[in-house]
Amino acid sequence: MKSILLLFMISTILTANPNDYSKDVESLDSIIEALYDVISGEKGEARDWERFLYLFHKSGTLRSVGKTKEGKVDTRAMTPEEYIKRAEPFLVGNGFFEREIGRRTESYRHITHVFSTYDSRNSASDPKPFARGINSIQLIHDNNRWWIISILWNGETKDDPLPQKYLRMKK
Numbered sequence: 001m002k003s004i005l006l007l008f009m010i011s012t013i014l015t016a017n018p019n020d021y022s023k024d025v026e027s028l029d030s031i032i033e034a035l036y037d038v039i040s041g042e043k044g045e046a047r048d049w050e051r052f053l054y055l056f057h058k059s060g061t062l063r064s065v066g067k068t069k070e071g072k073v074d075t076r077a078m079t080p081e082e083y084i085k086r087a088e089p090f091l092v093g094n095g096f097f098e099r100e101i102g103r104r105t106e107s108y109r110h111i112t113h114v115f116s117t118y119d120s121r122n123s124a125s126d127p128k129p130f131a132r133g134i135n136s137i138q139l140i141h142d143n144n145r146w147w148i149i150s151i152l153w154n155g156e157t158k159d160d161p162l163p164q165k166y167l168r169m170k171k
Contacts, residue, residue, distance in 0.1 A: 003155050021054040025145040028105070028112060031055055032137070035148065036098050039087070042123060043095035056080045057140065057147035075152070095122040101132070102167045117166045132156040134166060152165045156163040 013065040024034035039053045039159035045144065063075045090096065102117030119129035123167045140147050156162045 004130050005009060005114075013118070017047070019050060022145070024051065024055060025147070028077070028146060031139065031146040031148065032100065032103075032114060032116060035137070036100055036118070038045075039091060040097040040124075041091070041095065045095075047088065049088075053080055055148050057149050060148055061150045063150070063152045065152065073104060097121045097124050097155065098103075101171075102169060104166065104170050110140050110142065112141070113137070114139065115166065116161060130160055132161070 021034070023030060024032050034051065035055055036056070038048055041047055057068055060080055062079045062080065063076055065073065065075050069073050079159055098118050098120045100116050101119050104115040106113045114135075116135040116137055118133060120131040120133075121129050136152040136154075138149045138151075140149055
């Protein structure tokens with residue numbers, strides 16, 4: 001009996017996640033805050049990619065909107081794992097802080113859409129952002145936790161500045 005109890009205790013310890021990210025997905029505010037927090041850090045600072053992946057549903061995607069060489073508007077889709085591979089060298093190599101500066105939220109039953117306006121800086125101490133834009137974030141709540149289903153983002157340009165209505169927090 002003692003050996004069974006010992007085996008149970010060892011297996012519980014071995015399978016337990018040492019990083020408990022459950023607080024990150026308890027509320028809509030906490031998952032959005034965690035999303036911005038996990039990609040942000042000073043130059044050379046490693047990101048917690050395990051935490052990043054925890055926020056996403058198994059079918060989650062990320063898409064950036066931009067222009068092709070020919071000037072055509074298009075998107076580039078990636079899984080969270082592909083995003084990590086593509087973004088990590090830039091984020092860690094340059095330093096990157098993204099913060100939410102405006103929000104509009106729409107919800108119905110289990111689905112929520114967040115239009116989250118952001119600004120980006122290389123360091124938390126930078127006086128001005130080098131970029132701004134909007135993250136369009138789709139989420140579901142499965143009665144247990146929040147999941148990010150998709151993020152589609154588009155950066156502000158000098159020809160297309162962010163409208164004032166997206167620069168206010170409206171939850």
